[in-house]
Amino acid sequence: MTIEAWKRVRRGTAMLALALAASLGAAAAETPLERGRYLVETIAACGNCHTPKGPDGPLPGKALAGNWVVEDIPPFRAVASNITPDRATGIGGWTDAQIGRAIREGIRPDGSVIGPPMPIGLYRGLSDDDLAAMVAYLRSVPAVSSVSEKSTYRIPLPPSYGPPVGRVAAPPRADAVAYGAYLAGPVAHCTECHTPMLEGGRRDTTKLGAGGQAFAGPWGSAVAANLTSSRTSGLGAWTDAEIERAIRTGISRDGRRLHPPMAFAEYRDIAPPDMAALIAFLRSLPPVER
Ligand code: HEC
Ligand code: HEC
Structure with missing residues (x-):
């Protein structure tokens, strides 16, 4: 490695360290x-x-x-x-x-x-x-x-x-899929609504995110969507922006207004890095057809 190339690497590392310090600073603030x-x-x-x-x-x-x-x-x-x-x-x-x-x-x-x-x-x-x-x-x-x-x-x-x-x-926020799984599970319980139930009320975790549960209310009945990467029945063919719009505003890919009980009014203000982590996690779900 030439001295110049080595200096470039050093500079790159220093900038990375600075960026990291800045993002940690933001989290600590x-x-x-x-x-x-x-x-x-x-x-x-x-x-x-x-x-x-x-x-x-x-x-x-x-x-x-x-x-x-x-x-x-x-x-x-x-x-x-x-x-x-x-x-x-x-x-x-x-x-x-x-x-x-x-x-x-x-x-x-x-x-x-x-x-x-x-x-x-x-x-x-x-x-x-x-x-x-x-x-x-x-x-x-x-x-x-x-x-x-x-x-x-x-x-x-x-x-x-x-x-x-x-x-x-x-999990560390730098690991988007793992942090997204934490957000979609323990924090936002997306997977609670979007995973099919087995007899006896347990969730079928072999079909995590595949949807299928029906939620009744004044709006009639809404069936939780398939969020896996299936291109036919899941989100596999959606863009990140389409997924984000559905979560934040309750407007589906085809323009249809989604029904409750998903918390669209609250999800509107999900922080952009958290949204990115959620989407990274959804993209990691193996395709399940439903
Ligand atoms: C899906 C609906 C739902 C969500 C989401 C939910 N809760 Fe609850 N929560 C309930 C219900 C229903 C009860 C009462 C259950 C019962 O009567 O045994 C309850 C009970 C509680 C209690 C016990 C209070 C008492 O006086 O008995 C606490 C504390 C609580 N929730 C906090 C929270 C917090 C904090 C959150 C968000 C992190 C949350 N809940 C999210 C439905 C929910
Ligand atoms: C309380 C249950 C519930 C929770 C929690 C929930 N959802 Fe939903 N979600 C639904 C239902 C039901 C639908 C379908 C609504 C309809 O078809 O009108 C839906 C629809 C969607 C859609 C639209 C899919 C399509 O085909 O139009 C996406 C994307 C989605 N949810 C993602 C999420 C994510 C990500 C989270 C967590 C941040 C989440 N949901 C939390 C119940 C829930």
């Missing part, structure tokens, strides 16, 4: 509270279940105040709880650890188990940092006094969703 707000309000979209809605969208002054019927089907009538810091009707009397355990393990301070469809199985994979950020943000939202109807489960709830979780680290 986000406080836990800001991170928590982004997670809860945007990509995890907790309000899609926990904020009551009227014909014109979320009810004013009721953000995260619950008493919203998420699903009313033969096995259960699930009513989302008030997760604002109101002490009497919300979670204001819980410690940070108790709130964290409820989100990630589905166990309340009194030992009772949180029922479906809150995606606890996936939330078990939330990183310690993201969980702490969510808790910090939930503590900061306005307390709303609102009593939630109790959910009715006509199926037995599990005694727990598994052993205590312990410590969890998120």
Whole structure:
């Protein structure tokens, strides 16, 4: 190698190091509270279940105040709880650890188990940092006094969703597919809705992202789409921009307006690097025909 070529490599490495430092700096500049707000309000979209809605969208002054019927089907009538810091009707009397355990393990301070469809199985994979950020943000939202109807489960709830979780680290953001899998699973639970169910309510993880579950509501019935790389029934033939538009705005490739319950209003503000990671992950899903 000539000295000039070697200098070029050195310069390149130095610039890479600078760029890396800048991006780490940007990540570090986000406080836990800001991170928590982004997670809860945007990509995890907790309000899609926990904020009551009227014909014109979320009810004013009721953000995260619950008493919203998420699903009313033969096995259960699930009513989302008030997760604002109101002490009497919300979670204001819980410690940070108790709130964290409820989100990630589905166990309340009194030992009772949180029922479906809150995606606890996936939330078990939330990183310690993201969980702490969510808790910090939930503590900061306005307390709303609102009593939630109790959910009715006509199926037995599990005694727990598994052993205590312990410590969890998120995959490195530089690994777009792995980080995208983390976002599409534990954070945004895309795979919860978009993976077909087996008998008995377990998900068929051999068909991750292949869609097929039907969601009924005032809009009729919407069947979760196939997000695998199948060119015929999945997203294999879509451009990145078409996938991004569908996620952010709820407009499908052919211009059709997509139905709820996907959280388009929240997903509109997903950070561009997170969107890129989500798309990289979807592109990595082996094609499944449906
Ligand atoms: C798919 C709908 C859904 C999503 C998404 C969801 N939840 Fe829930 N959540 C529920 C339902 C329904 C309940 C009540 C279940 C029951 O009655 O056992 C609940 C219960 C809870 C509880 C227990 C509160 C109490 O007083 O019992 C907490 C805490 C909670 N959710 C936090 C969150 C957070 C934070 C998020 C976002 C990261 C979230 N949830 C996302 C549906 C959802
Ligand atoms: C609560 C369930 C739910 C969640 C969570 C969810 N989706 Fe969806 N998604 C649906 C349903 C149902 C449809 C089909 C709607 C229709 O056809 O009207 C859909 C449609 C789509 C489409 C459009 C496909 C097409 O053929 O038009 C894309 C892309 C998509 N989802 C990606 C995602 C991604 C990425 C995430 C996570 C960030 C996600 N979804 C989270 C239920 C969900």
